[in-house]
Each structure stands twice: as C-alpha cells, then as structure tokens.
Amino acid sequence: MSQATSTFIICALITLVVLLAASVMAARSTKDREKSTPFECGFDPKNTARIPFSTRFFLLAIIFIVFDIEIVLLMPIPTMYMSLYTTHIVVTYMLFVIVLILGLIHEWNEGSLDWST
Template sequence: MLQMFLLVAALLIIILSLISFWLPLIKPDSEKLSPYECGFDPLGSARLPYSMRFFLVAILFLLFDLEIALLLPTPWATQIIDPPQMAFWVYTILLLLTLGFVYEWYEGGLEWAE
C-alpha cells in the first residue's frame, strides 16, 4: 500500500513538473517576460507616489492568512483530552476572523475603487 502511494505521488510530481515547464513556453509575450514589481512600472521613475490601497490590501491579506494558519492544527487538536476546549478556541479564532472581515467590509477596506 505504501509503495502504491509513493508511486502515485512520484508520478504526480513528475507530471506536474513537466506541465509547469511546458505550459509557460506556449505563448511568451512582452507582458510575461517583463519583471513584475508589485504593481509598479519597473522602467519608470522610482520616485512616483504609490497607492496606499495596494499596501492596505496586502496587509489585510497577510493578517487574514495568518489567522487561517492558526486553524491548520485543528485536525490534530481533536485528539486532545478536552475536546470542548479545542472547539472553544477554534470558534474563537473563526469569530475573530469573521468580525475582522465584516469590519473591513463596512469600513470600505476591500473596495478597489473609491
């Protein structure tokens, strides 16, 4: 059974690696070949003002991403001695995540156009 799993995993890795090397070579154009500098024009002036909205959305993404990462050990936490305590902390994290999302939504932090 373990050998079958390892064989399928290795085959999947090889197939996905080959696809990832082959797929970008289909239609290279100037947009794909140019460097991406976080929304800035890499050939323009470095002293142009930048949009604070871009950085606000990036920070919000990091915050929500870190809160979701706190939920990753949940399947292993179901094996602890006190399951109600585990459920309490999981629901607390989900509540904080939901409240933060609702607050940002009402404050307009998720709107791109002003």
C-alpha cells in the first residue's frame, strides 16, 4: 500500500469519526428545550390548546401589522417627489398622513395601545 493511499484512508476515517460525533451531538431529543418553553403569545405547551387567548394581544398584533403596511405605502413618497412633483401627489400624501394621525389618536384615546393594563 502506498503512502498516498494510507493517507487517504486515515483522512477518510477521521472525517467519518467527526461526522458521526457531530450527528450524535446534534440529534434532537424528545425533551427539546424549545418545545417545553411557552409560546410567544404565552400559551403553555403542556396544557390544552383550546383555551381562550388574550384579545388585547390579538388587537395589538393587528395594529402593528396595519402600521407596518402603512409604512410600506409611505416608503416610495420621497422617490415620487424627486421624479414627479405635482400637487396631486402632495395632496394625496397629506390626506394619507392625516388619516394615519387621526387613527393613531383614536387608538390612543381608546386605550388600544396601552398594553400594561
């Protein structure tokens, strides 16, 4: 047997041992730490899933999604100003911002944004 062949066999065995050791260490156990922690919304995974959830949490999540969509709609406005400066764009933008501010004031007065209570 030549030295190149024996070197290749030794490298292959080392690689095999390292891969087997990594496979054993990375194996998922049935008692996974992530699976035994509560969900993001506060549910305990060991109890039944048919329990009522917080409506306030749901409404706050919906408000967050709506404001994210509104931010996406506002992002192209500066580019539109640079290419087409018309009064139509300015009026549309100002009406959109006014509706957003009125919605924020309404949600604030209603108490939807106060998560601590």
